[in-house]
Amino acid sequence: MTLTSDTDAAGPPIPRDVAQQIREAILGGEFAPHQRLIEADLSDRFDAPRAAVRAALLTLSSEGLVERLPNRGARVRAISVDEAVEIVEVRVGLESLCARKAAENVDDEDIVSLRALREDIASAIGGGDLVAYSRLNQDLDRRLRDLSGHATASQLLERLRAQSARHQFRLAFHPGRAAQSAPEHIAIIDAVIARDPDAAEAATRTHLAGIVAVLRSLD
Structure with missing residues (x-):
């Protein structure tokens, strides 16, 4: 897996393509609107560290594809x-x-x-x-x-x-x-x-x- 030089607080490099993989899954209909995106499940699915998944969800949140809920994690954002x-x-x-x-x-x-x-x-x-x-x-x-x-x-x-x-x-x-x-x-x-x-x-x-x-x- 291709790695970036970016690091999270724990130090390990973050796989570059995790956000893209989740993005494609959302756009392809693999995740439904309002469906919860659980870090552990995404980590297993995309064979990526939890830190990389967390960073990817933050990226997708800034793009408007994902919304983060207080104390409830993240879910796919529905567009009206x-x-x-x-x-x-x-x-x-x-x-x-x-x-x-x-x-x-x-x-x-x-x-x-x-x-x-x-x-x-x-x-x-x-x-x-x-x-x-x-x-x-x-x-x-x-x-x-x-x-x-x-x-x-x-x-x-x-x-x-x-x-x-x-x-x-x-x-x-x-x-x-x-x-x-x-x-x-x-x-x-x-x-x-x-x-x-x-x-x-x-x-x-x-x-x-x-x-x-x-x-x-x-x-």
Whole structure:
């Protein structure tokens, strides 16, 4: 297991990936909202020292994925629909910024890759493969963040997306949502490929406005 140079009060180094493993388990639905996260159980499950688990839970608490209860340990934090809407509203500014900068920074090699992703999205929707479509959407989000070169916006978006991941998964399977969102994603890709920052920003704002509308309907 890869170790960091960080140490806790007792002195031993802390495994770097414990927080990531717990994060992935939460986002993957292995832990339910409000489920208690017991340090001893997590230590056994992830083969990590209790100190490393405790540090990981503190990290995830700062990210909003976990909440710590006085004298009761930690549990998975539940995100309400209202909070999910607020998160998307914050994402509008950050993601439209990233899309704009991606359109400004994209090079010929990136365009080839984005065209292939565009085809994969169209194919997934055409074949009714919503699981693949959801995965491709996440891939597109990552690529746009990378292309933007905006480290601060990317870090903030990673945290916001982690908090609302469960609602994002529900949206992917909401009746009719994929048929609506696929053209929106393709419009974003087309704008970036065309190196049109204004169009990339506008397409991103349109897409996120649709997400807000669907989330409110879920409530």
